[in-house]
Amino acid sequence: MQLDDLYREVIVDHYNRPRNFGRPEKWDIMVEGKNPVCGDEIAIYLTVKDDIVSECHFDGKGCSISIASASVMTESLIGKSLDEVRLVLADFNQLLRGEVCQRCEQYSDAIAFQGVTKFPVRVKCALLAWKTLEGAIPDSGTHQA
Amino acid sequence: MTFDPTKIRADFPIFAAQVRNGRELVYLDNGATTQKPGVVIDAERDFYSTEYGTVHRGIYHLSAVATAQYEAARETVADFINARLTKEIIFTRGATESINLVARTFGDRFIGKGDEIILSEFEHHSNMVPWLMLQERTGARLVYVRSTPDWRLDMIDLRSKFSSRTKLVAITGMSNVLGTINDIDGICQLAHEHGARVLMDGAQLVPHFGFDVRGTDCDFLAFSSHKMLGPTGVGVLYMKQEIGVEIPPYQGGGDMIENVRYDGFTTNELPYKFEAGTPNIAGVIAFAKAIEYLQGLGMENIIAHESELTEYALDRLLSTEGFELYGPKTPKHRGALFSFNYKDIHSHDVASILDFANIAVRAGHHCAQPLMQRLGVNSTARASFYVYNQKEEIDILLESLKQCERFLKHAVG
Numbered sequence: 001m002q003l004d005d006l007y008r009e010v011i012v013d014h015y016n017r018p019r020n021f022g023r024p025e026k027w028d029i030m031v032e033g034k035n036p037v038c039g040d041e042i043a044i045y046l047t048v049k050d051d052i053v054s055e056c057h058f059d060g061k062g063c064s065i066s067i068a069s070a071s072v073m074t075e076s077l078i079g080k081s082l083d084e085v086r087l088v089l090a091d092f093n094q095l096l097r098g099e100v101c102q103r104c105e106q107y108s109d110a111i112a113f114q115g116v117t118k119f120p121v122r123v124k125c126a127l128l129a130w131k132t133l134e135g136a137i138p139d140s141g142t143h144q145a
Numbered sequence: 146m147t148f149d150p151t152k153i154r155a156d157f158p159i160f161a162a163q164v165r166n167g168r169e170l171v172y173l174d175n176g177a178t179t180q181k182p183g184v185v186i187d188a189e190r191d192f193y194s195t196e197y198g199t200v201h202r203g204i205y206h207l208s209a210v211a212t213a214q215y216e217a218a219r220e221t222v223a224d225f226i227n228a229r230l231t232k233e234i235i236f237t238r239g240a241t242e243s244i245n246l247v248a249r250t251f252g253d254r255f256i257g258k259g260d261e262i263i264l265s266e267f268e269h270h271s272n273m274v275p276w277l278m279l280q281e282r283t284g285a286r287l288v289y290v291r292s293t294p295d296w297r298l299d300m301i302d303l304r305s306k307f308s309s310r311t312k313l314v315a316i317t318g319m320s321n322v323l324g325t326i327n328d329i330d331g332i333c334q335l336a337h338e339h340g341a342r343v344l345m346d347g348a349q350l351v352p353h354f355g356f357d358v359r360g361t362d363c364d365f366l367a368f369s370s371h372k373m374l375g376p377t378g379v380g381v382l383y384m385k386q387e388i389g390v391e392i393p394p395y396q397g398g399g400d401m402i403e404n405v406r407y408d409g410f411t412t413n414e415l416p417y418k419f420e421a422g423t424p425n426i427a428g429v430i431a432f433a434k435a436i437e438y439l440q441g442l443g444m445e446n447i448i449a450h451e452s453e454l455t456e457y458a459l460d461r462l463l464s465t466e467g468f469e470l471y472g473p474k475t476p477k478h479r480g481a482l483f484s485f486n487y488k489d490i491h492s493h494d495v496a497s498i499l500d501f502a503n504i505a506v507r508a509g510h511h512c513a514q515p516l517m518q519r520l521g522v523n524s525t526a527r528a529s530f531y532v533y534n535q536k537e538e539i540d541i542l543l544e545s546l547k548q549c550e551r552f553l554k555h556a557v558g
Contacts, residue, residue, distance in 0.1 A: 003497075003498065003501045003552065006497060007498075007552045007553065012552070012553060012554070015553065016553075016554070037509055038491075038492070038493055038508065038509045038510070038523070038524050039509070039510045039514070039517060039523035039524045040523065040524075041523070061523050062491065063491035063492075063493040063494050064490075064491060064494045064553055065493070065494075119497065121497075122493070122497060125493060
């Protein structure tokens with residue numbers, strides 16, 4: 001086990017230059033999440049057109065893993081239908097449980113978080129944004145914006 | 146006897162067991178819990194192996210032996226904090242339960258609607274939530290004393306907070322976030338002048354400085370075994386006898402009763418009135434061994450050792466670029482416990498990277514969320530020291546902190 005497994009270059013890059021960071025002027029869905037253990041906070045803003053995520057932003061305070069993970073999440077959701085978003089969420093959860101996830105290769109830099117499973121106490125950090133988003137996406141059926 | 150941390154370290158089996166990647170364990174989370182010396186571990190194992198039986202019940206030999214050891218432990222505790230009577234020592238599950246016990250008994254009995262409880266801004270959740278719960282039950286009011294700019298209790302503000310409705314001052318002896326040590330004598334004196342009782346949360350203070358309940362004249366003192374080299378699941382509540390006899394029992398069950406009828410009961414005498422159910426007998430006996438171990442080192446020596454560590458740490462930490470310390474920056478009236486952030490790096494990242502160098506520090510809000518808001522941060526890292534720590538470990542901490550930057554270089558601009 002290496003510390004580099006946790007702080008992969010892409011993760012550090014997303015942390016230092018988070019994509020889609022900051023509160024947009026308009027959005028359709030906003031959801032907030034908190035990790036009570038460390039006080040990390042996140043807000044996610046989605047714009048949905050014709051059932052497709054056209055924009056996804058986030059802001060908040062957090063550690064490198066939670067910020068980088070949120071950044072990767074926003075990138076991997078843009079252009080996806082809400083059904084596909086549910087699939088991405090399920091896949092990322094699977095990846096963070098230490099299971100094989102072939103589709104994760106296609107989701108921005110999501111695969112870089114595989115190493116986080118070697119640091120069980122940090123898995124929660126990596127999942128903060130994703131668990132928060134889960135609360136905003138209806139289980140199934142079409143979304144009414 | 147000279148105080149030799151290297152020799153002390155050898156008394157703790159964990160340090161030999163936890164060498165990782167050739168690096169010795171630098172254990173700096175003593176504010177959360179402390180490691181155990183061999184004598185404490187042995188005491189618990191020996192008791193279970195050779196002399197185990199229940200207390201206060203059996204007529205047989207084993208029970209008599211267990212009872213004698215359990216009650217001898219109570220005497221050890223009474224002696225350690227200079228209590229007048231052994232029956233003023235109540236064994237609980239920990240400092241948290243000790244405080245909850247006072248809130249549920251003394252609080253429910255004597256602190257009614259509109260009555261006031263004075264607290265500091267930097268209490269641990271354990272010394273806030275039981276009073277918030279009491280507020281919900283009875284309508285009591287919580288009044289918070291301000292801190293000075295250098296994070297000490299503002300004694301002038303404390304003086305102004307007393308009213309005819311003040312029933313209790315519930316305050317920490319030493320902050321688990323700031324390291325601030327409060328003026329216990331001054332607090333007790335002020336409270337008693339205003340006819341209020343004092344509950345001291347001694348969880349952080351007692352392990353490092355001991356306590357003199359008679360000297361301070363404090364009414365309640367709560368502390369935990371596991372933060373002072375003893376086992377988990379054992380705590381102490383010191384309560385003045387005059388209060389103990391006046392308030393209702395806490396939990397109902399075995400040991401706390403004198404007589405039970407189908408339509409009622411009478412309570413046992415102190416301290417058993419507050420010790421319902423079979424206690425953590427082995428834990429209590431091993432806790433007494435921990436106290437004896439500390440007494441063997443000498444509390445005066447421990448205080449001197451930690452004061453030396455504090456001076457050295459403050460000197461090194463405050464001269465480190467990017468090191469933000471939360472708490473008093475002078476060694477007087479503060480413990481060897483340092484909450485910090487380093488160069489805008491999140492405390493979880495700091496803790497993960499330090500962990501790789503086999504350095505254990507705490508990261509998070511330290512069960513003091515309102516204080517985190519006052520400090521204007523979401524979380525901090527915390528390094529807290531004890532008898533087995535040495536100056537060199539402060540150097541190792543600082544060297545390893547610089548590694549954090551290597552892993553998490555911020556993009557400029």
